[in-house]
Amino acid sequence: MAGDRLQGFSRIARGASTPLLLIALVALVTVSGTVILPAAKQFALTEMLVMVVIAVGISIFISNTGIISFGHIGFTCLGAYATAWMTCDPMWKSLMLRDLPSFLADSQYPPLLAILLSGVWAAFIAGIFGAAIVRLSGIAAAIATFAFLIIVSSVYSNWGDLTAGTSSIINIPTFITPPIAACFAAAAIIVGYLFRASRIGLMLRASSDDVIAAHASAIPVLRLRLLAMILSAFVAGSGGAIYAHFVGILSPDNFYLSMTFITLAMVVIGGIGSLSGAVVGVIVVTIIVQVLRLFETGVLLGSVAIKLPNGSQEVGLAIAWILFLIFRPRGILGGVELCLPARAWAHRKMLSSHLVSAADTPRS
Amino acid sequence: MLQVQSVSIRYGRVTVVRDLSLTVARGELVCVLGQNGAGKSSVMAAVAGGIVPYRGNILFEQMPILARSPEYIARLGISFIPEGRRVFPELTVGENLLVGGTIGRGKPADDLNDIYAYFPRLKERHSAPARQLSGGEQQMLAIGRALMTHPTLMLIDEPSLGLAPRIVDQVYEILLHLRNDRGMTLLVNEQSTTRILRYADRIYVLRNGSIQLEGKTGMLRSGDAIQKAYFGFGEGGASMTADGRVA
Amino acid sequence: MSYFVQVAIDALSLGSLYALAALGLGLIFSILRLINFAHGDFITIGAYSLIVPSASATAAFFIGAWHWYAVVLAVCIVVAMFALLADNLVFRWVREATPTTLLTASFGVSYLIQNSVLLIYGARPKAIDLWPVLNSQLSVAGLRIPLLQIVTILTTLALVTVLTFFLKFTSAGIQMRAAASDFTMARYLGVRADRVIALAFGLSGVLAAVVSLLFATQTGSLSFNMGVPIALFAFVATVVGGLGSLEGSVLGGFSVGITMTLLQALLPISLRPFRDAFAFGLILLLLIFRPSGLVRASALVDRV
Numbered sequence: 001m002a003g004d005r006l007q008g009f010s011r012i013a014r015g016a017s018t019p020l021l022l023i024a025l026v027a028l029v030t031v032s033g034t035v036i037l038p039a040a041k042q043f044a045l046t047e048m049l050v051m052v053v054i055a056v057g058i059s060i061f062i063s064n065t066g067i068i069s070f071g072h073i074g075f076t077c078l079g080a081y082a083t084a085w086m087t088c089d090p091m092w093k094s095l096m097l098r099d100l101p102s103f104l105a106d107s108q109y110p111p112l113l114a115i116l117l118s119g120v121w122a123a124f125i126a127g128i129f130g131a132a133i134v135r136l137s138g139i140a141a142a143i144a145t146f147a148f149l150i151i152v153s154s155v156y157s158n159w160g161d162l163t164a165g166t167s168s169i170i171n172i173p174t175f176i177t178p179p180i181a182a183c184f185a186a187a188a189i190i191v192g193y194l195f196r197a198s199r200i201g202l203m204l205r206a207s208s209d210d211v212i213a214a215h216a217s218a219i220p221v222l223r224l225r226l227l228a229m230i231l232s233a234f235v236a237g238s239g240g241a242i243y244a245h246f247v248g249i250l251s252p253d254n255f256y257l258s259m260t261f262i263t264l265a266m267v268v269i270g271g272i273g274s275l276s277g278a279v280v281g282v283i284v285v286t287i288i289v290q291v292l293r294l295f296e297t298g299v300l301l302g303s304v305a306i307k308l309p310n311g312s313q314e315v316g317l318a319i320a321w322i323l324f325l326i327f328r329p330r331g332i333l334g335g336v337e338l339c340l341p342a343r344a345w346a347h348r349k350m351l352s353s354h355l356v357s358a359a360d361t362p363r364s
Numbered sequence: 365m366l367q368v369q370s371v372s373i374r375y376g377r378v379t380v381v382r383d384l385s386l387t388v389a390r391g392e393l394v395c396v397l398g399q400n401g402a403g404k405s406s407v408m409a410a411v412a413g414g415i416v417p418y419r420g421n422i423l424f425e426q427m428p429i430l431a432r433s434p435e436y437i438a439r440l441g442i443s444f445i446p447e448g449r450r451v452f453p454e455l456t457v458g459e460n461l462l463v464g465g466t467i468g469r470g471k472p473a474d475d476l477n478d479i480y481a482y483f484p485r486l487k488e489r490h491s492a493p494a495r496q497l498s499g500g501e502q503q504m505l506a507i508g509r510a511l512m513t514h515p516t517l518m519l520i521d522e523p524s525l526g527l528a529p530r531i532v533d534q535v536y537e538i539l540l541h542l543r544n545d546r547g548m549t550l551l552v553n554e555q556s557t558t559r560i561l562r563y564a565d566r567i568y569v570l571r572n573g574s575i576q577l578e579g580k581t582g583m584l585r586s587g588d589a590i591q592k593a594y595f596g597f598g599e600g601g602a603s604m605t606a607d608g609r610v611a
Numbered sequence: 612m613s614y615f616v617q618v619a620i621d622a623l624s625l626g627s628l629y630a631l632a633a634l635g636l637g638l639i640f641s642i643l644r645l646i647n648f649a650h651g652d653f654i655t656i657g658a659y660s661l662i663v664p665s666a667s668a669t670a671a672f673f674i675g676a677w678h679w680y681a682v683v684l685a686v687c688i689v690v691a692m693f694a695l696l697a698d699n700l701v702f703r704w705v706r707e708a709t710p711t712t713l714l715t716a717s718f719g720v721s722y723l724i725q726n727s728v729l730l731i732y733g734a735r736p737k738a739i740d741l742w743p744v745l746n747s748q749l750s751v752a753g754l755r756i757p758l759l760q761i762v763t764i765l766t767t768l769a770l771v772t773v774l775t776f777f778l779k780f781t782s783a784g785i786q787m788r789a790a791a792s793d794f795t796m797a798r799y800l801g802v803r804a805d806r807v808i809a810l811a812f813g814l815s816g817v818l819a820a821v822v823s824l825l826f827a828t829q830t831g832s833l834s835f836n837m838g839v840p841i842a843l844f845a846f847v848a849t850v851v852g853g854l855g856s857l858e859g860s861v862l863g864g865f866s867v868g869i870t871m872t873l874l875q876a877l878l879p880i881s882l883r884p885f886r887d888a889f890a891f892g893l894i895l896l897l898l899i900f901r902p903s904g905l906v907r908a909s910a911l912v913d914r915v
Contacts (some may be wrong), residue, residue, distance in 0.1 A: 311730035
């Protein structure tokens with residue numbers, strides 16, 4: 001067993017260039033963003049960094065289990081509201097959120113603690129939900145996750161005394177600046193990497209390739225999937241909490257189809273099979289959207305003014321997403337992790353997912 | 365009539381057929397023998413258009429048909445009955461046959477009568493869902509359905525699979541009849557060697573994706589050569605009995 | 612007693628709408644294994660084709676102003692063409708992909724359509740008044756029944772009958788059923804894949820068009836995401852009925868309609884807004900305990 005431990009550590013150490021590279025990338029984007037962008041645009045930068053947390057959370061599940069989840073924004077929603085419950089002003093809570101249990105309504109918790117606990121809350125729900133659906137096959141599981149999203153959205157939209165329903169929760173303490181968001185993003189990346197490089201991550205990816213062989217090798221596939229779901233919900237839920245402290249206002253509409261589309265697009269475009277894909281996907285999609293947004297407000301090219309109609313960002317993103325799905329289903333990175341060239345091969349084989357392409361052909 | 369030239373087929377990284385060539389002349393009944401996994405189903409599927417080999421050529425009446433769609437190849441006159449019959453289970457017998465009539469060379473009603481004359485059993489059960497038929501009846505249905513497309517070449521993958529010996533004999537009688545009375549050309553895949561030697565004009569023996577042996581059945585009667593080719597040198601375990609049965 | 616009849620007709624009418632929508636979904640799924648999430652957006656397109664493209668809050672009728680035969684025909688053609696376009700531009704290129712990838716692709720198409728409608732027509736819902744005569748009520752045996760509900764039920768019955776006839780007795784229909792059963796085998800027999808698929812999308816589009824007309828008449832309003840709730844419930848209906856079976860889709864549609872109406876009638880008032888949650892909770896339970904659905908179609912049952 002000591003030998004296994006040693007092997008595990010060395011494997012994690014060998015691949016460490018990946019999270020370091022990704023964190024460096026995030027740091028680079030953050031620093032250049034804070035310096036180059038006008039104050040008005042810092043918002044977009046922070047938003048991108050928060051999305052990294054959420055996308056990494058989703059990727060922890062998708063890239064390791066090979067199951068596409070449409071429901072992770074449900075966990076994001078759970079986390080966001082949980083932190084709102086914990087950190088909003090008690091007087092306001094007792095007025096607006098009458099169904100809130102007293103330990104939440106009467107107190108106000110420090111935000112960092114609240115973020116952590118929100119993640120735990122999402123993970124807890126994931127444990128219950130995951131245990132129920134872990135047996136399901138690919139498409140059935142995907143449908144189940146979709147059902148989860150809708151249930152969460154419906155409950156949160158309608159339970160006014162718990163969530164303020166469609167009128168928003170306001171005045172959540174905001175303190176997320178780009179550097180802080182970048183730290184959270186880095187933390188998420190580290191968590192994502194450690195899971196991938198761990199024995200559990202390895203076993204999961206092996207079994208997503210060939211379930212029968214996995215069962216035969218005594219890999220507890222179902223238990224591992226559940227673990228992946230719980231951890232991914234923790235990260236996605238924390239991401240939701242961070243998002244709440246970033247925008248300061250919450251409404252269940254924020255966490256429904258639109259965010260699901262966007263995060264899915266990010267993961268697909270960057271590359272479903274890897275952690276690096278999620279991070280790169282967020283950055284690329286943000287750039288696409290911001291460029292389109294710029295054209296929406298009007299851009300002067302030489303002497304020609306170009307102004308795209310409102311709504312072009314979403315249309316542009318949809319087109320990009322579809323094009324990627326058709327022509328490069330593996331995403332920009334092709335499911336491979338970014339790493340330093342030295343000793344790249346052993347590392348790549350170890351960490352690259354067998355679920356490399358979003359358009360995996362079925363085995364018959 | 366059919367020429368398969370140096371065809372290689374790969375699934376992912378696994379090569380299942382290696383540089384394989386075979387020919388079938390008009391009016392012949394050719395048999396490809398091989399164990400499970402030898403590659404014979406892949407070859408047939410490639411001819412029928414279901415699989416695209418990554419190398420090689422396939423010519424039908426001197427026309428290249430590699431990588432053409434299955435429906436195009438069906439319209440050329442090649443009919444494929446895959447392993448396991450693959451009748452449409454929820455459709456009735458009559459409807460199964462009508463699907464074969466899609467190509468529409470003749471009038472569907474006339475064609476149907478023709479098939480029913482051939483297979484009276486099918487006429488009796490013409491409104492039963494195909495999944496209720498026995499194995500032998502399904503095989504008749506599959507053959508009848510293929511005949512509805514007015515083929516000149518029939519590809520049949522393991523017609524004896526899962527059928528009782530008596531039924532297998534009946535099936536082979538039909539195939540023989542098709543060859544003799546209708547001038548049908550037939551390419552048949554099989555695992556069991558015995559009966560087919562009675563009917564085939566020529567056989568190929570396939571192992572691990574390549575042809576180990578080919579020849580006219582008359583000249584290969586000895587069985588020993590076939591056994592060696594089928595199982596591989598020194599791999600035996602089974603033996604061939606006097607009447608050519610592999611046990 | 613009369614209250615009961617009223618509820619029954621409500622249920623049947625709602626069920627009919629969902630059955631039509633589910634049928635459209637089921638047709639495509641049975642042949643292509645594609646769960647077309649964009650089906651709801653086809654419905655949206657059908658509704659928006661009635662008006663002149665503009666972003667203003669009041670809508671001017673375009674096709675909607677024609678004689679009703681022409682409206683129905685025109686909308687059917689428009690939606691069928693968009694369905695075929697979606698296939699040609701997107702779905703055709705991912706034919707070999709897993710059902711999950713196909714679902715993801717349809718997500719993308721849905722997002723594209725919704726935001727394109729948003730771009731062209733603006734975000735504000737528009738009020739329209741299509742066929743106001745249908746919103747009048749019939750007096751029958753002491754009950755007041757909206758004419759639209761009767762029309763919906765009758766239209767559904769008619770369409771389902773026509774479709775059944777088509778699938779059972781025409782050559783094209785038998786080809787479609789064969790393709791739904793075993794696509795590759797059908798192709799080996801000479802069935803033209805592209806034609807069958809085009810037919811499926813065309814029929815699916817027509818069904819979506821009918822739903823859009825009924826829905827637009829009922830609600831009197833157009834919005835860019837109006838098709839989403841219908842798509843979601845049609846989706847529930849196909850899963851409930853058994854993915855891959857057309858009878859299942861119809862059965863599922865009626866089941867969902869009846870269940871939703873009953874929930875609306877029987878749930879305590881405080882719980883009524885959670886109808887959607889209940890519906891999807893039911894789906895979850897079904898997926899866990901009976902993934903093959905009401906009509907044993909095994910599309911979701913794992914082989915392992």
